[in-house]
Amino acid sequence: MTEQINSFPQVLTLAGTDSGGGAGIMADLKTMQARHVFGTAVVVAVTAQNTLGVQDSLMIPQEMIDAQCASLADDFNIKACKTGMLGDAKHVHYIAKNLQKYDFGPLVVDPVMVAKGGATLLTDDAIQTVIDELLPLATVVTPNLVEAKRIVGHEIKTADEVKAAAKEIQQLGVKNVIIKGGHMTASKQESADYFLFADQTDLWLSAPRINTNRTHGTGDTLSSCLAAELAKGIDMKQAVRTAKAYVQAAIENTIQVGHGHGPLNHWAYGEEENAKI
Ligand SMILES: Nc1ncnc2c1ncn2[C@@H]1O[C@H](COP(=O)(O)OP(=O)(O)OP(=O)(O)O)[C@@H](O)[C@H]1O
Numbered sequence: 001m002t003e004q005i006n007s008f009p010q011v012l013t014l015a016g017t018d019s020g021g022g023a024g025i026m027a028d029l030k031t032m033q034a035r036h037v038f039g040t041a042v043v044v045a046v047t048a049q050n051t052l053g054v055q056d057s058l059m060i061p062q063e064m065i066d067a068q069c070a071s072l073a074d075d076f077n078i079k080a081c082k083t084g085m086l087g088d089a090k091h092v093h094y095i096a097k098n099l100q101k102y103d104f105g106p107l108v109v110d111p112v113m114v115a116k117g118g119a120t121l122l123t124d125d126a127i128q129t130v131i132d133e134l135l136p137l138a139t140v141v142t143p144n145l146v147e148a149k150r151i152v153g154h155e156i157k158t159a160d161e162v163k164a165a166a167k168e169i170q171q172l173g174v175k176n177v178i179i180k181g182g183h184m185t186a187s188k189q190e191s192a193d194y195f196l197f198a199d200q201t202d203l204w205l206s207a208p209r210i211n212t213n214r215t216h217g218t219g220d221t222l223s224s225c226l227a228a229e230l231a232k233g234i235d236m237k238q239a240v241r242t243a244k245a246y247v248q249a250a251i252e253n254t255i256q257v258g259h260g261h262g263p264l265n266h267w268a269y270g271e272e273e274n275a276k277i
């Protein structure tokens with residue numbers, strides 16, 4: 001009976017808050033809500049942020065991170081989780097320890113490094129800790145082009161180099177790799193993401209590139225949608241298609257909020273479809 005009561009898909013984000021509501025934990029919870037899963041959150045960092053940039057940030061102490069993870073593990077039945085902004089090497093380590101201690105299901109690692117406005121969200125020395133401690137725990141990692149370059153430690157220019165980099169990242173111990181195309185601006189027509197799956201099949205998923213600066217939180221939205229689908233038991237290949245379509249609809253159906261890099265429209269995707277889920 002208890003198991004039945006606790007069986008509704010529950011998802012966890014371990015990340016930073018965005019007071020402006022467009023990225024980080026706020027984007028994650030909005031995405032989870034729209035995908036009809038129950039969203040929970042471990043706050044790793046607090047940012048004072050709006051669409052113009054990050055004005056300040058505060059890292060949460062280890063004891064409080066551990067306490068949040070313990071609270072969730074004691075009560076909830078988390079079926080998938082994602083990481084976002086983790087700030088520094090120490091916090092990457094605290095999160096990796098908690099993810100080893102508790103079973104929160106498949107892990108989506110979004111290796112958030114720099115905000116669209118240019119603020120550092122992960123210190124340089126922490127990249128190696130992500131590689132050593134977090135990637136081996138991940139079911140899927142979702143770097144953008146810039147993050148992928150930092151992980152492999154060299155330039156990635158052509159489509160063949162994107163594919164080779166995904167393979168290199170997979171060899172670090174992650175089953176599935178997605179290199180996101182938002183920063184691959186060579187094509188003005190499309191935004192194409194590359195997917196390399198655990199079974200060695202691969203896929204480019206392309207969608208029309210929208211000419212807009214209202215792309216605050218695109219990466220968070222993709223990774224939290226992916227986690228939401230995985231929590232429902234959807235297989236990885238279908239989950240990535242839904243996540244890409246969800247982000248596309250959220251960028252396309254723009255809303256006018258803030259004066260800078262505006263947020264996405266998290267309720268745009270398949271509104272009638274959602275009503276039926
Ligand atoms: N202008 C755009 N038009 C269409 N799709 C886009 C656009 N910008 C980004 N995307 C899509 O959004 C998703 C996230 O990609 P992106 O490379 O922007 O991630 P990110 O840089 O990690 O995002 P964030 O900076 O929010 O963390 C990908 O599916 C990408 O193809």
Ligand SMILES: Cc1ncc(COP(=O)(O)O)c(N)n1
Pocket residue numbers: 015016017018023024025047049084085112114115116117121215216217218219220
């Ligand atoms: C707390 C937090 N997490 C992630 C991002 C990345 O989003 P973006 O690159 O769109 O600014 C952010 N700005 N803030």
